[in-house]
Structure formats: C-alpha cells, structure tokens
Amino acid sequence: MALPTAPATYKLGLNQVGYATLVVSIFFILLSTIAAALRVWTRIVKSAKFGIDDWLLFVSVFLFYLFCANILVGVYTLGGGQIYLDPLVLAHKSQQYLKSEYAIPPIYAINVTTIKLSILFFYRRIFETPSFLRNNSIIMGICCVWFVATVIGDLLYCIPMATFWDPTVKGKCFNFALYFLIMELFDMLLDIAILCLPLKIILGLHLPLKNRLGILCIFLLGAL
Numbered sequence: 001m002a003l004p005t006a007p008a009t010y011k012l013g014l015n016q017v018g019y020a021t022l023v024v025s026i027f028f029i030l031l032s033t034i035a036a037a038l039r040v041w042t043r044i045v046k047s048a049k050f051g052i053d054d055w056l057l058f059v060s061v062f063l064f065y066l067f068c069a070n071i072l073v074g075v076y077t078l079g080g081g082q083i084y085l086d087p088l089v090l091a092h093k094s095q096q097y098l099k100s101e102y103a104i105p106p107i108y109a110i111n112v113t114t115i116k117l118s119i120l121f122f123y124r125r126i127f128e129t130p131s132f133l134r135n136n137s138i139i140m141g142i143c144c145v146w147f148v149a150t151v152i153g154d155l156l157y158c159i160p161m162a163t164f165w166d167p168t169v170k171g172k173c174f175n176f177a178l179y180f181l182i183m184e185l186f187d188m189l190l191d192i193a194i195l196c197l198p199l200k201i202i203l204g205l206h207l208p209l210k211n212r213l214g215i216l217c218i219f220l221l222g223a224l
Contacts, residue, residue: 021075025068036061051125056118063111070107074100098165105154112187113147119194127201139193146190150183 039057043050074097120140124133157179158164163171205212 021071025072029065029068032061032064051121053118053121053125056114056121060111060114060118063107063114067104067107067111070100070104095165102157102161102164105157106151109147109150109154113143116143116190116194120197123198127198129201132197132201135197139190139197142193143190146183146186153179153183 036058039054042048043054117140120136120143123136127133127136155161157176158171158173160169160171162169163173203212
C-alpha cells in the first residue's frame with residue numbers, strides 16, 4: 001500500500017540555519033539575562049541606587065530580546081530557516097522573511113549604542129578627573145553620531161524600501177556589503193576606544209603592577 005503524499009505546502013522542518021539560529025539565540029539570551037540579573041543583585045546587595053548606566057543596560061537587554069525575537073520569527077514563522085516542498089510557498093515566505101530582516105539592522109544599532117553608553121556612564125561613576133570626563137563625553141558624542149548615521153543608512157538601504165523584499169518593485173539599493181564593512185569598522189574602533197579609555201588612570205594607580213593588571217582585567221571583562 002502506497003504511503004499518502006505530503007501536501008504541496010508541507011513543511012519538512014528546520015534547516016541548518018534554523019537550528020544554528022535557535023542555539024545561538026538561546027545562548028545569548030541567557031547570557032544577557034544573567035548579566036542583567038547580576039547587575040540587579042549587585043545593586044541590592046550594596047544597597048546602591050540604580051544609575052543611568054543600569055537603566056541603559058536594562059534597555060539594551062530588552063532591545064536584544066526584540067532583536068532575537070525578530071530573528072526567530074523570521075526563521076520559524078516566515079520561512080527563513082525552514083524547508084518547504086512547494087516553491088511558490090517558499091517564494092512567498094522568503095518575501096515575508098526579507099521584510100523582517102529589514103528591521104534587524106536598526107534594532108541592532110540601537111542595541112549596541114545603549115550598551116556603549118551604559119559602559120561610558122559606568123566609567124563616569126568611578127573616574128571623575130576632568131580630562132577623563134572630557135574624553136568620555138567626546139566618545140559618547142561619537143557613539144551618538146555613529147548611531148544616527150547607521151540608522152539612517154539602515155532605513156534608506158533601498159529606495160523605496162519595498163525593493164529589498166519585492167523584486168517587482170523598481171528602485172535602487174546601495175552596496176550593503178561595503179556599507180556594513182565601513183559601519184562595523186567604526187563600531188569596532190569605538191569599542192576599542194571605550195575599552196582603552198580607563199587604561200591611563202588604572203595603570204597610573206599607586207598599586208603593585210599585579211594589582212593594577214588585575215583591576216584592568218576586571219574592567220575589560222566587565223565591558224566585554
């Protein structure tokens with residue numbers, strides 16, 4: 001007796017992208033949740049007030065949840081990480097998936113900017129020398145400029161936007177690979193600047209070199 005054939009829209013399951021996305025998303029969601037929980041626990045134990053750096057951290061965690069949710073919806077609902085038998089269904093799902101993908105870069109830009117600002121405001125709690133605060137403010141300003149430029153670029157990647165997900169819509173899209181490379185290069189340079197900002201003060205402390213290096217490692221791990 002022949003087995004019944006699957007309907008044309010039958011979904012076979014997740015592909016490798018789908019499984020990898022699930023594992024990576026769960027890992028980083030747990031990691032960010034633990035980081036936020038530890039921050040809350042530290043403030044409660046020390047009976048310390050929550051500062052702007054704490055609230056920015058909580059906002060960044062919430063935005064990261066949105067970031068992961070958008071990716072997971074694209075993978076599990078809109079066909080980004082699934083296998084379909086019907087090519088027409090796959091084409092329709094792919095278009096929906098690309099719509100969700102268009103929202104990912106702006107969310108990412110907001111997320112990483114809040115993280116950077118959280119670290120910079122945290123530094124301001126500890127180091128209060130005029131020169132440090134001035135350099136801190138300069139990097140904050142550059143972070144905000146990077147954020148605005150990135151979001152504008154993300155939203156105007158294709159004009160009109162529908163060109164990104166609908167091949168029948170006539171429009172223009174710039175070279176996203178080159179744009180992404182340039183913006184991520186500036187992003188990386190900002191991260192390096194933020195990590196190096198307290199180096200001079202920490203290494204200048206009147207403590208044994210071993211202790212200064214230990215403090216430096218703590219700051220670097222905290223920032224990472």
